[in-house]
Amino acid sequence: xMGYAAVALVALLIVLIVRKLWEVLKIVVLRxxxxxxxxxxxxxxxxxxxxLYGCLDEVKKMKKLANEKVLDTNCNDIxxxxxPHYHKWFSEFGDTLLYWYGxxxxxxxxxxxxxxxxxxxxxxxxxxxxTRPILRNLIGDGLVFAEGLDxxxxxxxxxxxxxxxxxxxxxxxxxxxTISMLDEWKILAGLTExxxxxxxxxxxxxxxxxxxIAHTAFGSSYVEGKEVFKAxxxxxxxxxxxxxxxxxxxxxxxxxxxxxxxxxxxxxxKNSLKVIIESRLSAKAATDGHYGDDLLxxxxxxxxxxxxxxxxxxxxxxxxxxxxxxxxFFFAGHETTSSLLTWSVFLLSTHPxxxxxxxEEVLKECGMGxxxxxxxxxxxxxxxxxxxxxxxxxxxxxxxxxAPEDMKLGNLMIPKETCLTIPFVKIHRSKEYWGEDANEFKxxxxxxxxxxxxxxxxxxxxxSIGPRVCIGQNFAMLEAKTVVALILQRFSLxxxxxxxxxxxxxxxxHPQYGLPIIVKSLLR
Numbered sequence: 032x033m034g035y036a037a038v039a040l041v042a043l044l045i046v047l048i049v050r051k052l053w054e055v056l057k058i059v060v061l062r063x064x065x066x067x068x069x070x071x072x073x074x075x076x077x078x079x080x081x082x083l084y085g086c087l088d089e090v091k092k093m094k095k096l097a098n099e100k101v102l103d104t105n106c107n108d109i110x111x112x113x114x115p116h117y118h119k120w121f122s123e124f125g126d127t128l129l130y131w132y133g134x135x136x137x138x139x140x141x142x143x144x145x146x147x148x149x150x151x152x153x154x155x156x157x158x159x160x161x162t163r164p165i166l167r168n169l170i171g172d173g174l175v176f177a178e179g180l181d182x183x184x185x186x187x188x189x190x191x192x193x194x195x196x197x198x199x200x201x202x203x204x205x206x207x208x209t210i211s212m213l214d215e216w217k218i219l220a221g222l223t224e225x226x227x228x229x230x231x232x233x234x235x236x237x238x239x240x241x242x243x244i245a246h247t248a249f250g251s252s253y254v255e256g257k258e259v260f261k262a263x264x265x266x267x268x269x270x271x272x273x274x275x276x277x278x279x280x281x282x283x284x285x286x287x288x289x290x291x292x293x294x295x296x297x298x299x300x301k302n303s304l305k306v307i308i309e310s311r312l313s314a315k316a317a318t319d320g321h322y323g324d325d326l327l328x329x330x331x332x333x334x335x336x337x338x339x340x341x342x343x344x345x346x347x348x349x350x351x352x353x354x355x356x357x358x359x360f361f362f363a364g365h366e367t368t369s370s371l372l373t374w375s376v377f378l379l380s381t382h383p384x385x386x387x388x389x390x391e392e393v394l395k396e397c398g399m400g401x402x403x404x405x406x407x408x409x410x411x412x413x414x415x416x417x418x419x420x421x422x423x424x425x426x427x428x429x430x431x432x433x434a435p436e437d438m439k440l441g442n443l444m445i446p447k448e449t450c451l452t453i454p455f456v457k458i459h460r461s462k463e464y465w466g467e468d469a470n471e472f473k474x475x476x477x478x479x480x481x482x483x484x485x486x487x488x489x490x491x492x493x494x495s496i497g498p499r500v501c502i503g504q505n506f507a508m509l510e511a512k513t514v515v516a517l518i519l520q521r522f523s524l525x526x527x528x529x530x531x532x533x534x535x536x537x538x539x540x541h542p543q544y545g546l547p548i549i550v551k552s553l554l555r
Contacts, residue, residue, distance in 0.1 A: 058134055059082060059083055059134055060082070062134075063080040063085075063131065063134065063136070064080075065446075066129075066136045066446050066449065067080060067129065069444070069446055070129045070138070073442075073443060073444065075124075075127055075128065075129055075138070075443075076124045076128065076129065077120060077124050077128040077129035077130045077131075078120060078124075078130055078131075080131045081131075083133065083134065083277055084133065084277055085130070085131025085132055085133045085134060085135070086116070086130045086131045086132070087131075087132065087133055087275050087276070087277060089116065090116045090275050091275040093115040093116045093119065094115060094116070094275065096115070097111065097112050097113075097115035098112075098533075098535060098543065100112060100533070101531045101532060101533050102532040102533065102534075103532065104381060104526070104530070104532045105381070106470075106532065107423045107424075107460070107470045107471065107472060108460060108470045109423075109424070109456065109534045110454075110456050110457060110460070112533065112534055112535070113428055113456060113534055113535065113536045113540065114428065114429070114454060114456055114457070114536070116130070117139065117454055117457065121139075121457070126139065126141040126142075126457070127139055127140070127141070127142075127443075132450070133277050133278060135160070135450055136446075136448075136449045136450065137431075137449070137450045137451070137452050138443075138445065138449055138450070138451050138452070139451075139452050139454060139457075140440075140451050140452065140453050141453075141454065141457050141458055141461065142441070143458060143464060143485075143487040143488075143489045143490045143492070144441075144487065144489070145440055145441050146453045146458065146489065146492060146496075147489045147496060147497070148440060148441070149432050149440070149451055149453065150430070150432070150453075150492075150495055150496050150497040150499065151496055151497035151498070152497070156434075156435075156436075156438060157432040157433065157434060157438075157451065158178050158432065158433055158435055159176055159178065159431070159432065159433065160431055160432070160433040160450050162176065163270075163273070163278055163283075164283040165266070165269060165270050165273060165283070165293055166270055168266060168293060168296075168297045168300075168358075169263065169266045169267055169270050169358070169362060169538070170358065170359055170362055170363065171354075171355040171356060171357070171358030171359035171362070172355045173185060173352060173355035173356035173358070173359045174186060174189060174356055174359055174502065175359050175363070182499075183346075184346040184347070184348075185348065185352070185356070186502065187346050188329065188330060188333050188346055188347070188348050189326070189329070189330070189356070189502060190502070191329055192248070192325065192326040192329045193502055193503060193505065193506055195505070197324070197325075198404065198505055198506060198509055199403070199404040201247040201506070201509070202402075202403055202404045202407070202509060202513060203401075203403070204243070204246045204247050205243050205247065205509070205510050205513045205514070206401045206402065206513055206517060207246075208239060208242045208243045208246060209239060209243075209513060209514050209517045209518075210401070210517060211242075212235060212238075212239050212242075213517060213518065213521055213522070216228070216230060216521075216522065216550055216552070217521065217552050217554065220522075220550060220551065220552040221552065225551070226551055226552045226555075227549055227550060227551040227552070228549075228550055229527055229529075229547050229548070229549055229550070230547070230548055230550050231545045231546065231547055231548075232372075232373055232376050232377075232545075232546040232547075232548050233369070233373045233541065233542055233545050233546045234545065236368075236369040236372040236373050236376075236514075237365070237366075237369045238253060239369070239372075239514070240364075240365035240366075240368045240369040240372070240510070241253050241256065241260045241361075241365040241369075243365070243368075243510060244360065244361060244364035244365045245361075247325065247326075247506075248325055248326035248327060248360055248364060249307060249325065249326065249327045249357070249360075249361075250311065250323055250325055250327060250328070251307055251310075255307070256303070256307065256361065258299065258303040259300060259303045259304060259307070259361050260361070260365070262296050262297075262299045262300040262303060263300065263358075263361060263362050265296050266293070266296045266297070266300065267362075267366075267537065267538050269289065269292060269293055269296070270538060271536075271537055271538060272289075273289065300358065301354065304354055304357045304358065304361075305354070307327070307357070308327070308331070308350075308353065308354070308357070311323065311327055311328065311331060312331065322335070326360060327353075327357070330348050330352075330353045330356060330357075331353065333346065333347045333348050334347065334348050334349055334350055334352075334353055360503075363503065364503060364506075366426070366538070366539050367426040367427065367503075367507060367539055368426075368507045368510050368511060370424075370426035370539045370540050370541065371417070371420060371421065371424075371426055371507065371511050372511055372514055372515070373541070373542060373546050374420050374423075374424035374540070375416070375417065375420045375511065375515060376518075376524060376546065376548060377424075377526070377542070377546055378416075378419075378420055378423075378424075378472055379515075379524055380524045380525050380526040380548055381526055382472060385412075385416060385472075385474065386519075386523070386524065388412055389410075389412055389413055389416060389515070389519055390519040390520075392410055392411070392412045392413060393410065393413070393515075393516045393519045393520060394520070396409045396410055397410075397516055397520070399520055401517075402512075402513060402516045402517070404509065406516075407509060407512045407513060407516065410512055410516065412474070413512055413515060413516065414477070414508075414512070415474040415475060415476075415477040415478060416474045416515075417508065417511055417512065417515070418474070418477045418481060418484070418491065418493075419472060419473065419474040419476065419477060421491065421493035422459045422460075422465075422491055422493070423459065423460070423470075423472060424534065424540055425455045425456065425459060425492075425493045425540065426493075426539040426540050427455065427493075427539060427540075428454065428455055428456040428536055428540055429452055429453060429454045429455060429456065430452070430453045430455070430492075430495060431450050431451070431452050431453070432450065432451050432453075433448065433449070433450045433451070434446070434447060434448070434449050434450075434451065435447065435448070453492065455492050455493065458490060458492060459490070459491065459492070459493075461490070463486070464485045464486045464487050464490040465484075465485050465486070465490065466486075494507075520553075521552065521553055521554055522550050522551060522552055522553060523550075523551045523553060524548050524549070524550060524551075525548070525549045525551075526547075526548060526549070527547035527548060527549050529547050530542075530544075530546065530547055531543070531544045
């Protein structure tokens with residue numbers, strides 16, 4: 032009997048191994064071959080698939096070479112630097128091409144109308160693909176990655192925190208944080224005879240926007256949230272380093288040096304957020320039984336209502352979901368806006384005519400006082416300027432969606448599990464949609480609004496569109512206007528001769544070597 036049992040067990044193991052090998056064979060060989068042929072029949076080609084790696088080796092080599100180049104300061108065509116593989120393949124295969132991110136097939140979509148169909152669908156036909164675990168550790172497994180009814184629940188809880196009334200209140204705190212930074216600039220400039228000093232803007236804006244999101248959304252300060260931001264920056268670096276490495280599902284559980292570092296940083300991030308959340312929970316008595324009306328308070332209120340069985344309060348988030356959303360807003364809430372401010376200052380310093388035009392408008396509408404939301408809404412030129420910055424130097428350079436089933440998109444048949452990439456950096460400087468001057472800095476193209484700036488109403492996709500449009504869009508624009516207005520009241524800006532024009536994709540768009548700016552105080 033024992034002999035029969037052993038034979039049966041061996042046979043079962045063999046069946047399981049063969050089945051698993053067959054599944055692997057389908058993923059790494061048969062499916063890539065079938066998908067390649069499917070797209071070839073539709074006239075779509077791309078670089079060849081290589082076993083397991085797809086095109087990752089080629090992408091890694093091209094990115095390494097691109098990172099060694101420095102562009103002319105007046106060059107706004109940054110595609111060859113931030114997406115060098117796209118730049119090369121577009122010239123070889125056309126704007127719609129197939130490439131392989133490991134064993135994951137990706138189709139490029141550069142037509143705004145097709146991008147609109149992908150992003151505006153209310154029924155979730157195109158979903159967010161599974162991401163590498165390290166990216167979820169960084170951005171948080173909350174609103175950003177939620178799908179279906181879970182996403183609806185998260186969005187309904189979080190929407191009130193970004194209402195117009197809440198944003199108007201936040202403006203004051205945004206200004207206070209900014210003035211604190213500008214006072215430091217003034218002191219440093221005042222130590223010189225010329226009243227001027229060189230300041231590295233990217234680092235300054237990283238700290239400022241971190242301070243603003245900490246104050247406005249979490250009721251803390253940069254100092255209190257310092258450990259959170261420190262862990263996020265280190266995780267971000269790990270994330271970028273692993274982006275072009277092959278990923279094998281399950282490998283995130285192996286005690287490799289990189290995984291050990293990721294686990295350490297994730298624990299550090301979680302513990303730092305836990306302190307902030309528990310501090311708010313314990314402060315209930317001091318706030319008349321409420322947890323506050325900022326983002327954190329609204330999330331905790333819904334969670335506590337759920338725990339208390341309050342059926343009148345819907346929808347709800349549990350504590351784990353609150354933790355994940357805190358990651359999202361701590362990271363996205365400061366990272367994207369700091370990128371926008373960095374490139375805004377770059378373009379102000381290289382276009383003195385717009386520097387002066389915006390200062391005149393700020394002084395006309397705000398004087399030398401602290402601007403409020405109503406004043407900021409009157410800054411038409413500042414708004415046009417920021418939209419043009421977003422077009423040329425969008426903080427997020429690409430979005431990715433996935434077809435969960437075989438689907439029709441325009442004239443294309445998209446096979447199940449194919450990812451669709453929407454490279455903003457390409458669409459935003461397409462001459463087809465923006466004219467022959469697409470690579471030139473011309474804010475006046477937005478004089479009649481976003482929908483009429485290009486030859487397609489959705490040619491600007493900086494905050495995405497459709498149901499999943501960025502929840503923090505108005506927050507980011509209000510923050511950017513506040514900071515720009517306060518700077519222009521007090522300082523003039525010019526580009527340091529040390530600056531090297533080298534935009535780089537570091538999850539968001541960064542200047543690889545920083546942004547040194549000569550800041551001259553206008554106040555005595």
